[in-house]
Amino acid sequence: MIEFFQHVVNGISVGSTYALIALGYTMVFGILQLINFAHGEVFMLGAFIGMYSSRYFGFGEHPSLWALLAILALAMVGCAIMGFLIERLAYRPLRRSPRINVLITAVGVSLFLQFSGQLLFGSDPKFFPQVFQPSGDWTLGGVRFNPLQVIVFCISIVLMAILQTIIFRTRLGRAMRAVSFNHDLASLMGIPTNAVISYTFMLGSALAGAAGVLVGLIYPKIEPLMGTMPGLKAFVAAVLGGIGNVTGAVVGALTLGLAEAFVVAYYAPTFRDALAFIILILILLFKPTGLFGTRRTEKV
Amino acid sequence: MAETASKAGEVLLKFEDVSVSYGAIQAIRNVSFEVKRGEIVTLIGANGAGKTTSLRAVSGLVRCQSGRVTYRGEVISNLPPHLIVRKRICQAPEGRGIFLNLSVEENLDLGAWAAPDPKSYDDDLAHIFDLFPRLKERRKQNAGTLSGGEQQMLAIGRALMGHPDLLLLDEPSLGLAPQIIEKIFEIVQMINRDGKTVLLVEQNALQALQIAHQGVVLETGHVTLSGPARQLLASDEVRKAYLGE
Ligand SMILES: Nc1ncnc2c1ncn2[C@@H]1O[C@H](COP(=O)(O)OP(=O)(O)OP(=O)(O)O)[C@@H](O)[C@H]1O
Ligand SMILES: [Mg+2]
Numbered sequence: 001m002i003e004f005f006q007h008v009v010n011g012i013s014v015g016s017t018y019a020l021i022a023l024g025y026t027m028v029f030g031i032l033q034l035i036n037f038a039h040g041e042v043f044m045l046g047a048f049i050g051m052y053s054s055r056y057f058g059f060g061e062h063p064s065l066w067a068l069l070a071i072l073a074l075a076m077v078g079c080a081i082m083g084f085l086i087e088r089l090a091y092r093p094l095r096r097s098p099r100i101n102v103l104i105t106a107v108g109v110s111l112f113l114q115f116s117g118q119l120l121f122g123s124d125p126k127f128f129p130q131v132f133q134p135s136g137d138w139t140l141g142g143v144r145f146n147p148l149q150v151i152v153f154c155i156s157i158v159l160m161a162i163l164q165t166i167i168f169r170t171r172l173g174r175a176m177r178a179v180s181f182n183h184d185l186a187s188l189m190g191i192p193t194n195a196v197i198s199y200t201f202m203l204g205s206a207l208a209g210a211a212g213v214l215v216g217l218i219y220p221k222i223e224p225l226m227g228t229m230p231g232l233k234a235f236v237a238a239v240l241g242g243i244g245n246v247t248g249a250v251v252g253a254l255t256l257g258l259a260e261a262f263v264v265a266y267y268a269p270t271f272r273d274a275l276a277f278i279i280l281i282l283i284l285l286f287k288p289t290g291l292f293g294t295r296r297t298e299k300v
Numbered sequence: 301m302a303e304t305a306s307k308a309g310e311v312l313l314k315f316e317d318v319s320v321s322y323g324a325i326q327a328i329r330n331v332s333f334e335v336k337r338g339e340i341v342t343l344i345g346a347n348g349a350g351k352t353t354s355l356r357a358v359s360g361l362v363r364c365q366s367g368r369v370t371y372r373g374e375v376i377s378n379l380p381p382h383l384i385v386r387k388r389i390c391q392a393p394e395g396r397g398i399f400l401n402l403s404v405e406e407n408l409d410l411g412a413w414a415a416p417d418p419k420s421y422d423d424d425l426a427h428i429f430d431l432f433p434r435l436k437e438r439r440k441q442n443a444g445t446l447s448g449g450e451q452q453m454l455a456i457g458r459a460l461m462g463h464p465d466l467l468l469l470d471e472p473s474l475g476l477a478p479q480i481i482e483k484i485f486e487i488v489q490m491i492n493r494d495g496k497t498v499l500l501v502e503q504n505a506l507q508a509l510q511i512a513h514q515g516v517v518l519e520t521g522h523v524t525l526s527g528p529a530r531q532l533l534a535s536d537e538v539r540k541a542y543l544g545e
Binding site: 184188 | 359360361380381382385386390391393397399400401402406409410411413414458462
């Protein structure tokens with residue numbers, strides 16, 4: 001039983017990083033009906049910004065929670081800028097183009113960032129400095145917690161709560177929901193739709209950047225292609241929850257994280273990465289709208 | 301009152317030879333007409349005549365291929381929609397255009413997005429609820445659950461939240477029961493007496509011309525007739541084509 005809870009803890013902690021990435025996919029899809037394949041690379045960039053900035057400030061030698069929060073903030077800001085640029089330079093010029101053009105562009109941006117990453121950072125794995133090094137393990141009722149897992153989970157929850165507040169309690173959030181319903185209609189309210197789309201990309205990218213740092217903290221080997229697999233998995237999580245649905249993305253990501261943890265524990269560790277794709281196929285076959293998705297008939 | 305009187309007669313909105321195309325399809329061509337301050341002007345015509353396209357040209361949702369739209373003498377046809385709204389031109393669009401994923405109150409909030417003075421929000425909301433008590437009862441409800449008539453009221457109320465000088469209404473009577481239509485038209489007149497200029501698109505020519513000061517008839521993309529509403533009501537052409545006589 002204790003072992004079971006151990007797997008739950010692992011699953012939730014991995015799932016919460018998927019959730020941070022999945023939120024970006026789902027928000028961008030909600031507002032543009034676009035699957036931003038470059039999102040996984042923004043996550044990778046977050047890890048590298050985190051690594052370089054902690055090297056620069058020497059946080060590896062003086063680990064603290066403040067160091068972690070500082071590089072988290074830097075990665076989020078850097079990735080937000082990156083998200084802004086991706087939308088502005090790659091997607092906005094294609095706003096009125098057929099969807100297939102945009103899709104191909106998204107794949108192109110993803111490849112471009114992967115290879116630019118290899119050029120810039122080198123293709124060999126880098127070590128992510130341990131900017132936060134809690135001592136020993138924590139136990140609760142026999143279940144062992146790696147404190148890093150707990151921290152990662154807590155930070156993810158706080159970020160998601162902030163996002164939730166932005167979407168449902170602020171003027172910007174109301175504008176985002178209006179634009180995702182219908183661009184023309186939103187613009188008739190006086191909402192600058194292009195600016196709202198930029199903000200959406202920036203928010204989603206900032207969360208992916210945070211995920212990059214948090215994943216670097218748990219698996220301290222980072223490399224320019226590291227975004228592919230988590231990116232795909234987060235995409236599956238978003239589809240599982242019903243793409244475009246913010247709550248769905250979180251639920252889908254936690255589900256996927258847990259499912260992976262159980263497969264590794266009770267079936268075969270090698271099976272772990274295949275699981276996401278099996279889930280994707282099952283969903284597309286049996287419930288393409290996902291767990292929380294509704295078919296959007298009102299779209300003009 | 302004196303001020304409105306002195307400003308009455310000023311041309312607020314002017315179409316000068318406006319043409320708009322969707323790809324290869326020309327929706328309107330060389331459309332010219334004007335709307336004077338304080339008036340209700342109705343744009344009537346059959347399905348596909350180009351009425352909605354004309355309103356979209358005012359709101360900046362379509363580009364003018366040639367010609368121009370001016371508002372208070374300033375060309376607005378190259379401005380993006382959200383800046384046109386700031387000039388106090390608000391629209392209740394075709395098919396009501398309600399945000400079905402938001403509550404009634406959130407819809408009204410969005411209408412006030414570009415309102416000139418955020419402090420007047422509470423008063424404005426109270427005013428809309430006076431005008432449409434049904435919306436007050438349903439303020440927390442999802443707007444998708446409203447009836448067609450209630451949605452139309454919400455669309456008009458939402459446009460009013462933006463403090464328009466010029467209110468654009470696209471077929472507010474569409475799909476509504478006769479009594480509700482009557483009510484909507486009464487409210488349009490009330491809004492107009494309150495000092496707002498109204499450009500009313502309608503297929504319901506008889507009722508529209510009865511409350512309007514001026515009428516413009518569109519046929520397959522161009523203006524075939526225009527003039528004082530009373531004259532149009534009396535003209536043989538209009539009676540034959542639109543009033544079924
Ligand atoms: N998005 C579009 N793409 C292509 N053609 C369009 C589009 N919107 C309108 N049209 C065409 O432009 C013409 C004018 O359409 P518009 O919607 O302005 O007419 P309308 O007078 O508002 O008609 P209705 O009374 O049915 O609302 C029509 O022939 C229509 O088919
Ligand atoms: Mg129309």
